[in-house]
Each structure stands twice: as structure tokens, then as C-alpha cells.
Amino acid sequence: MSVLVLAQHDNRTLDKATLHTVAAAARLPGPIHVLVAGHDCGAVAEAAAALEGVAEVLRVEHPAYADPLAEDLAALLVSMAADYDHLLAPATTFGKNVMPRVAALLDVAQVSDVVEILGPDTFKRYIYAGNALATVRSRDARRVLTVRTTAFPPAGSGAGRAEIATVAAVEPTGLSTFLGREVAKRERPELTSARIVVSGGRGLGSGENFKLLEELADVLGAAVGASRAAVDAGFVPNDYQVGQTGKIVAPELYVAVGISGAIQHLAGMKDSKVIVAINKDEEAPIFQIADYGIVGDLFKIVPELTAELRRARG
Amino acid sequence: MRVLVPVKRVVDYNVKIRVKADQSGVDITGAKMSMNPFDEIATEEAIRLKERGVASEIVAVSMGEAKCQETLRTALAMGADRAILVETSAELQPLAVAKLLKAIVAREQPGLVLMGKQAIDDDSNQTAQMLAGLLGWPQATFASRIEIADGAATVAREVDEGIETIRVRLPAVVSVDLRLNEPRYASLPNIMKAKKKPLDVLTPETLGVDPAPRLEYLRVEEPPKRKAGVKVGSVQELVAKLKSEAGVI
Numbered sequence: 326m327s328v329l330v331l332a333q334h335d336n337r338t339l340d341k342a343t344l345h346t347v348a349a350a351a352r353l354p355g356p357i358h359v360l361v362a363g364h365d366c367g368a369v370a371e372a373a374a375a376l377e378g379v380a381e382v383l384r385v386e387h388p389a390y391a392d393p394l395a396e397d398l399a400a401l402l403v404s405m406a407a408d409y410d411h412l413l414a415p416a417t418t419f420g421k422n423v424m425p426r427v428a429a430l431l432d433v434a435q436v437s438d439v440v441e442i443l444g445p446d447t448f449k450r451y452i453y454a455g456n457a458l459a460t461v462r463s464r465d466a467r468r469v470l471t472v473r474t475t476a477f478p479p480a481g482s483g484a485g486r487a488e489i490a491t492v493a494a495v496e497p498t499g500l501s502t503f504l505g506r507e508v509a510k511r512e513r514p515e516l517t518s519a520r521i522v523v524s525g526g527r528g529l530g531s532g533e534n535f536k537l538l539e540e541l542a543d544v545l546g547a548a549v550g551a552s553r554a555a556v557d558a559g560f561v562p563n564d565y566q567v568g569q570t571g572k573i574v575a576p577e578l579y580v581a582v583g584i585s586g587a588i589q590h591l592a593g594m595k596d597s598k599v600i601v602a603i604n605k606d607e608e609a610p611i612f613q614i615a616d617y618g619i620v621g622d623l624f625k626i627v628p629e630l631t632a633e634l635r636r637a638r639g
Numbered sequence: 640m641r642v643l644v645p646v647k648r649v650v651d652y653n654v655k656i657r658v659k660a661d662q663s664g665v666d667i668t669g670a671k672m673s674m675n676p677f678d679e680i681a682t683e684e685a686i687r688l689k690e691r692g693v694a695s696e697i698v699a700v701s702m703g704e705a706k707c708q709e710t711l712r713t714a715l716a717m718g719a720d721r722a723i724l725v726e727t728s729a730e731l732q733p734l735a736v737a738k739l740l741k742a743i744v745a746r747e748q749p750g751l752v753l754m755g756k757q758a759i760d761d762d763s764n765q766t767a768q769m770l771a772g773l774l775g776w777p778q779a780t781f782a783s784r785i786e787i788a789d790g791a792a793t794v795a796r797e798v799d800e801g802i803e804t805i806r807v808r809l810p811a812v813v814s815v816d817l818r819l820n821e822p823r824y825a826s827l828p829n830i831m832k833a834k835k836k837p838l839d840v841l842t843p844e845t846l847g848v849d850p851a852p853r854l855e856y857l858r859v860e861e862p863p864k865r866k867a868g869v870k871v872g873s874v875q876e877l878v879a880k881l882k883s884e885a886g887v888i
């Protein structure tokens with residue numbers, strides 16, 4: 326029996342989340358197959374075939390998979406499921422959208438956001454906004470998992486030489502129609518894979534003031550994130566949100582600016598290697614988990630920090 | 640159009656839960672319980688659809704112990720028309736909830752099921768997608784805007800890359816995200832009125848669903864704790880420490 330990984334991609338490049346998912350799949354018994362469903366997605370199939378640990382790539386072409394809908398991808402996965410003990414996808418909005426539908430159609434439970442694989446049927450995952458770590462055992466014959474990408478190092482790429490097989494598409498259901506996607510173009514690294522993240526909260530006071538953080542991010546080569554309060558207030562778009570119900574990040578360095586440190590925010594960043602907090606309230610809970618804290622006005626400290634880093638760089 | 644809104648009773652988001660010493664689970668005795676915040680957003684959206692004349696009736700559904708009636712009364716006080724409790728002491732996991740909801744959908748024939756994207760206790764983010772799959776209905780998850788016209792819903796979805804827009808034929812299952820709306824508070828007169836609104840009690844047996852859990856919780860642990868760090872007096876000191884001590888820049 327084998328493991329099937331659903332690849333996340335945009336028809337041109339394989340998303341890094343898939344590399345982490347393949348690494349998780351390597352902890353399970355059996356060869357790893359990667360499903361690349363897309364339109365004109367040959368380059369993605371090649372990239373998947375070069376991943377370390379991948380035994381076979383299944384490429385499925387259909388115009389409907391250019392911007393795939395959960396209904397269609399789920400039908401495709403279900404049609405292939407009989408050959409697999411485990412079906413995996415990253416716990417991104419892409420994977421979270423598709424996999425529970427697959428699990429229900431297979432009449433099995435899904436284990437969401439897996440952070441550790443203890444055996445073929447036993448997994449660890451966080452509950453209660455990261456305040457408890459549960460070990461769960463699946464009693465089902467087939468296991469559907471989504472994988473927390475920050476919990477598994479990425480599979481090496483370039484070493485593998487997997488076969489690429491072509492598989493027939495399943496006729497689209499026609500239940501839904503993709504209308505469009507607004508993707509902000511950003512020069513900075515992507516939030517979930519950045520080595521350094523600088524995040525702002527309500528303390529920033531406005532979207533305009535996020536410029537201060539962007540300047541800091543630029544000297545650090547960092548991605549910019551935010552708390553829910555900053556997103557709700559319209560300072561920055563929704564895809565900046567770090568936390569229990571936003572993105573999970575675990576960079577080498579996380580700088581929290583004007584963020585109080587609510588448990589819902591901590592759930593998304595407390596696995597960062599080093600945490601820095603800048604907050605004018607010395608009682609702010611963020612200081613309880615920060616490695617380095619500066620108490621003071623961010624409008625003074627952030628520009629100073631940016632200047633100091635520039636100076637240090639020379 | 641009838642709108643079905645499932646609501647879950649959970650430990651309030653402000654409560655810091657404790658893990659039981661014997662690792663058998665989470666100690667929630669005496670903890671403040673509330674409606675799952677995402678379900679409040681779903682309830683609010685259903686009410687707004689009714690206020691705009693798009694929805695004709697809102698049915699709130701909850702599952703679990705008799706105490707879930709409180710959560711249903713909250714939904715009724717916000718503006719739902721009637722409520723259904725599927726009463727059981729069984730541990731309910733997402734697949735079982737989806738099956739129970741499917742059985743309720745068969746009885747109620749809603750045109751739309753509006754529900755939270757995630758419950759803040761088990762953080763699974765599964766039930767809406769599972770229900771849509773079991774029903775063979777379209778799904779629109781993580782909604783931040785919903786427009787209904789001509790037998791379809793146009794839904795803006797919060798995805799990792801930004802915002803994606805899809806159109807789903809009705810009937811459909813839509814799961815809601817944080818930015819969809821800001822839920823109202825129930826007024827005192829409405830809380831009083833809610834006490835008289837109809838609340839039916841069913842059981843998994845009457846619905847013909849086996850709710851047995853598929854996942855066994857072997858152990859629940861305290862997560863690894865971070866050591867408290869130090870406060871530094873200046874940005875110079877911070878940069879020096881990040882360089883030499885932490886080695887991250």
C-alpha cells in the first residue's frame with residue numbers, strides 16, 4: 326500500500342507546502358505518490374518527480390483543474406483512493422478545503438493539522454488554540470491527513486527521479502464555478518516560508534503606519550504578518566493574519582510589534598526559534614514568550630531598530 | 640429560502656484551558672461556555688439574509704448535551720426563528736456531526752447551510768466540507784462576502800494567497816470566516832422572546848445516525864513551554880544579542 330500526496334501548485338511552480346507534506350509522508354510506510362492535477366502543469370509534475378522520496382507522480386490534466394474546485398479535486402481523489410492507505414495534503418487553505426470532503430466521501434475521519442507522525446495510525450495535533458497537544462489514533466482503514474508544514478522540514482528537491490504517469494481526469498461536477506482570485510503582488514518573501522517575519526498589531530494604528538514595518542522587513546529580508554486586530558481594522562489584507570485561525574509560521578526570527586499576545590495569536594507563531602516583542606505595555610502577555618523584549622513606543626523604536634540594522638550591515 | 644445554521648457550544652475564547660494531570664483530556668469544569676465565535680458570524684449572516692428578504696426562515700441546530708440549549712437560545716435571541724437540539728452524551732467528532740446534519744437537512748430541506756469554518760476547541764476545520772461532500776452539494780469555505788441571486792451564491796473566500804471568488808449553485812454549504820460581519824448582541828427583549836421560540840429535541844437514534852467516534856484520543860499533553868526571555872534596554876543591545884547570542888541575523 327502507498328501514500329498519496331495531493332500537490333499544491335499554480336500550474337507553473339510547485340508550492341513549498343508540498344515539500345513539507347512529502348517529508349511528512351516519508352514518515353509513513355509505503356512508497357509516496359504525488360498527485361499533480363492541473364492544466365498545462367508539466368513543469369509542476371517534473372518538480373514533483375525530482376523530490377526526494379517520491380516514487381511516482383500522477384499527472385492529471387483538465388482545463389477544470391486550472392483553478393481547481395474542492396468538488397472536482399475531491400471526486401478525483403476518491404476515484405484513486407482504493408490504492409492508498411494514506412491521503413495527505415498540506416494544512417493550507419487549499420488542503421483544508423479539499424481533504425475533509427474526501428474523508429467524508431470515503432466515510433473516514435480526517436486528522437487535521439498533524440504536527441507529528443508516531444505510526445501509521447497515530448498522530449499528534451494541537452487543540453484549543455495550541456494550548457493542548459493531543460495524540461490521536463485513527464480507527465479507520467484509510468487515513469486522510471492535513472499536515473502542518475512548519476512541523477516537517479521540506480523534502481530535498483532535485484535528487485529524485487520518479488516516473489510521471491498520466492491519469493485520466495474525472496468529469497467536473499459543475500456544482501461550482503471559479504470566478505477569480507485577487508493576489509497581491511509582493512516583493513517580500515512568503516509569510517509561511519520566510520526565515521524572518523515582522524508582524525504588526527493594533528498598536529500600529531493604521532495601514533499607513535505599516536510602512537514602518539515594511540522598512541524594517543526590507544533590511545531583514547523578512548515577510549510581513551499581522552494580528553487579527555490589524556486585519557479586522559483594515560490595516561492589511563486577510564492573508565497577513567498569523568494565528569489560530571490564520572497562518573501558522575515558525576521562522577528563525579519573529580518580531581511582534583504592537584501585538585498584545587492573545588492566545589489566538591500565539592497559536593500561530595510560538596514555534597518560532599527566536600521571538601522579539603516591541604510593546605509599550607510592559608505587562609503585555611507577548612513578553613511572557615518573547616526571548617527579547619523592548620518596552621516602549623513602537624513609533625520611536627522601530628525606526629531606530631531599522632537604522633541600527635542598516636548601520637550594522639554597513 | 641430556509642437557512643440552517645449549526646452552532647456549537649465551546650469553552651469561551653477568553654478562557655485559558657488546563658490540561659488534566661492524568662493527560663486524559665482538557666479540564667473544562669466550571670469554565671465559561673459560549674457559542675463558537677465563527678458560528679455567531681454564521682448566525683449573524685443568516686439574520687442579515689432574512690432582513691434583506693433573501694432568507695425566509697432561520698433554523699439553528701446544535702448537538703450534544705442538554706446544556707447546548709443555552710447556545711440555541713443565544714441563536715434564537717440573536718434572531719433565529721426556531722431551534723433543533725440533537726441530544727446525546729456521545730463524544731461527537733466532525734464526521735458524526737456532518738452525518739447528523741445531513742439527516743437534519745433531509746428533514747428541513749434548507750436552501751443554504753451557513754456554518755463556522757472551525758470550532759475553537761478541536762480546531763478541526765472539517766464539518767462544512769464533510770457535510771457538503773455527504774450531500775453532494777457545492778461548498779464555499781472561509782467566506783468573507785456572500786451574495787445570493789438567481790439560485791446561486793457568489794462567495795469571496797479568504798485563502799492563503801488573498802481572496803478567491805467562486806459561484807456555487809444552491810442548495811450549498813457555506814463556511815464563514817472572521818471578516819464576514821460583526822455579530823450583534825441580543826437585546827434584553829429579544830432574549831425574553833427567545834424563550835418562547837420553538838426548540839425541538841431529537842436524538843442520533845431518531846435520525847438513524849451512528850455517531851461513534853473514529854478517532855481515539857490517547858493522550859492530551861501540555862504543549863512544550865517557552866522559557867521567558869529578557870527585556871533589553873536599547874535597540875543597540877537588541878541587535879547585538881540577535882547577532883551574537885541568538886545568531887539569527
Ligand SMILES: Cc1cc2nc3c(=O)[nH]c(=O)nc-3n(C[C@H](O)[C@H](O)[C@H](O)COP(=O)(O)OP(=O)(O)OC[C@H]3O[C@@H](n4cnc5c(N)ncnc54)[C@H](O)[C@@H]3O)c2cc1C
Nearest residue numbers: 526527528552553554568569570571583585589590605623
Ligand atoms: C474566533 C477567534 C479567532 C481569532 N483568531 C486570531 C488569529 O488567528 N490571529 C490573531 O492574531 N488573533 C486572533 N484572534 C483575536 C485575538 O483574540 C486578539 O483579539 C488579537 O490577536 C489582538 O490583536 P492585537 O494584539 O494586535 O491587538 P491588541 O490586543 O489590542 O494589542 C495591541 C497592543 O499594541 C500595544 N501598543 C499600542 N500602541 C503602541 C505603541 N505606540 N507602541 C508600542 N506598543 C503599542 C498595546 O500595548 C497592546 O499590547 C481571534 C479571536 C477569536 C475570537
